Amino acid sequence: MDNPGVGKTELFRHNTVIRAEYSFVKELNSHACQTAVERTLRAINRFYDNCKKSPRAERTPLIKGGRGDGYPRFKHNTRSVEYKVSGWKLSKNKKYITFTDQKHIGTLKLIGSRDINYYQPEQIKRVRIVKRADGYYVQFSIKLDPRDTVKPLKPSQKAIGIDVGLKEFYVDSCGGILSNPKFYRQAEKQLNRANRQKSVKFKGGQKPSRNYLKAKARYALKHLKVSRQREEFVKRVALRLIQSNDLIVCEDLNVKGLVKNRRLAKSISDAAWSKFRQWLEYFGDKYGKIVIAVPPHYTTQICSNCGNKVxxxxxxxxxxxxCGYVADRDENxxxxxxxxxxxxxxxxxxxAWGDLSSSLIDENLSGYDGSLNQESPCL
Ligand SMILES: [Zn+2]
Known part of the structure; x- marks a missing residue:
C-alpha cells in the first residue's frame, strides 16, 4: 500500500529480512516461506489485474474486515503450510508421511479414501498441511497428464441453457427444474444456537476458557458441515450436467455484487453459484465439453420465441x-x-469462415488478370 510497484524481487528480499525477526519462521522449511511469498505475490498481482479491469471508482473501498475488491487483505490466522519437494517424506507403503523440518510434527498416519499409491513420488510437486474445524488434512498436488487419466465422454448431442435462481437451483432450457437444497437455511437454527452458546461461554480476559474454545470448535464444525454439503451438491450437479450435455450455457453473474444486497446475501451465498460455475468449468475442461457464460441482461424479459421484450x-x-408463446419465466x-x-x-x-472465404477469394483473384486485383498492396 505504501510502495506501489513492488515486485517479486522486493518481496523475496523483504521475506529474508522478516525471517530473521521471527523465531518460529527459522524452524520452518525454507520452501514454506517461499510459498508464502508466492501466495502474497498472487494476491498483489490479482489486485493489479482488478485495477486494470475496473477504474478506481467502481471498486469497493477497503473496509476493515470487508471483502471488497480493493487491496489484498491481511491474513491473521494462516491455517496452512505448504512444502514443495523437500521437508516431507512418504513411507514405503505411502500410508505414513513424515515432516522433517524443525517443527517436530513427526510421522503422521494418512487416513482417507484417496489412494496416492497410484502415483509416483516424483509426480507429487507440493504438499500442504491444512487445518480444518475437524482436524488436519494433507493435500498433495500431483502433476498429471490429463490424457492419461480421463476417458473422453461420448458426445451426448445435446446443448442446454441454465438459469440459476434462489427458489430453484436452476431451471434449464428443456423445462427441467432442480430445487435448491438450502443447506444453510436448514442448519440455521442449529448454527445460531451454537453461536449463542459460544457467546455465553465467552468471559473475556487474557486467556479464553476451555469451555469457550469447545463451544467455538462446535460452531466451526457446524459451518464446515454446511459448506461441505453445498460443495458436494454443486459438484454432483455440475458433473451430471457435463455428462449429459456437450454444450452448457450459464449466466455470467456478478455474485460479489449481488451478495451486497443484505436481504438476499445469505440465500445467494447458500446457493453457491460461483462454486457451481467453477466445477462446471473444471469438469468441462476435463471431459472436453463446452461451458459458456453469457451476460444475463434481459434474459428474463426477451421472448425466446419472437425476440420481443416482455x-x-x-x-x-x-x-x-x-406472439402466443407462454412459458415458465425461468424456462424462457x-x-x-x-x-x-x-x-x-x-x-x-x-x-473463421469469413477468413477462410476471403483468403479463397484472394487465391482465385490472383489467378485472374492483375487488373482485377487493384486493391492488393503488392501491385
Ligand atoms: Zn413472443
Missing part, C-alpha cells in the same frame, strides 16, 4: 407474449441463455 416484475412467474430465460451462448459460438465459427 416487461415483467420479479413476481411474475409466467412469460406471456403477444434459460432458452434465451442457450441462444445467446450458441450465437457466441456461431460467431466465432462465422469469423
Amino acid at each position: 416487461k415483467k416484475s420479479l413476481s411474475t412467474r409466467t412469460h406471456i407474449c403477444n 430465460a434459460a432458452i434465451n441463455i442457450l441462444q445467446l451462448g450458441l450465437s457466441r459460438v456461431g460467431r466465432t465459427l462465422t469469423n
Whole structure:
C-alpha cells in the first residue's frame, strides 16, 4: 500500500529480512516461506489485474474486515503450510508421511479414501498441511497428464441453457427444474444456537476458557458441515450436467455484487453459484465439453420465441407474449441463455469462415488478370 510497484524481487528480499525477526519462521522449511511469498505475490498481482479491469471508482473501498475488491487483505490466522519437494517424506507403503523440518510434527498416519499409491513420488510437486474445524488434512498436488487419466465422454448431442435462481437451483432450457437444497437455511437454527452458546461461554480476559474454545470448535464444525454439503451438491450437479450435455450455457453473474444486497446475501451465498460455475468449468475442461457464460441482461424479459421484450416484475412467474408463446419465466430465460451462448459460438465459427472465404477469394483473384486485383498492396 505504501510502495506501489513492488515486485517479486522486493518481496523475496523483504521475506529474508522478516525471517530473521521471527523465531518460529527459522524452524520452518525454507520452501514454506517461499510459498508464502508466492501466495502474497498472487494476491498483489490479482489486485493489479482488478485495477486494470475496473477504474478506481467502481471498486469497493477497503473496509476493515470487508471483502471488497480493493487491496489484498491481511491474513491473521494462516491455517496452512505448504512444502514443495523437500521437508516431507512418504513411507514405503505411502500410508505414513513424515515432516522433517524443525517443527517436530513427526510421522503422521494418512487416513482417507484417496489412494496416492497410484502415483509416483516424483509426480507429487507440493504438499500442504491444512487445518480444518475437524482436524488436519494433507493435500498433495500431483502433476498429471490429463490424457492419461480421463476417458473422453461420448458426445451426448445435446446443448442446454441454465438459469440459476434462489427458489430453484436452476431451471434449464428443456423445462427441467432442480430445487435448491438450502443447506444453510436448514442448519440455521442449529448454527445460531451454537453461536449463542459460544457467546455465553465467552468471559473475556487474557486467556479464553476451555469451555469457550469447545463451544467455538462446535460452531466451526457446524459451518464446515454446511459448506461441505453445498460443495458436494454443486459438484454432483455440475458433473451430471457435463455428462449429459456437450454444450452448457450459464449466466455470467456478478455474485460479489449481488451478495451486497443484505436481504438476499445469505440465500445467494447458500446457493453457491460461483462454486457451481467453477466445477462446471473444471469438469468441462476435463471431459472436453463446452461451458459458456453469457451476460444475463434481459434474459428474463426477451421472448425466446419472437425476440420481443416482455416487461415483467420479479413476481411474475409466467412469460406471456403477444406472439402466443407462454412459458415458465425461468424456462424462457434459460432458452434465451442457450441462444445467446450458441450465437457466441456461431460467431466465432462465422469469423473463421469469413477468413477462410476471403483468403479463397484472394487465391482465385490472383489467378485472374492483375487488373482485377487493384486493391492488393503488392501491385
Ligand atoms: Zn413472443
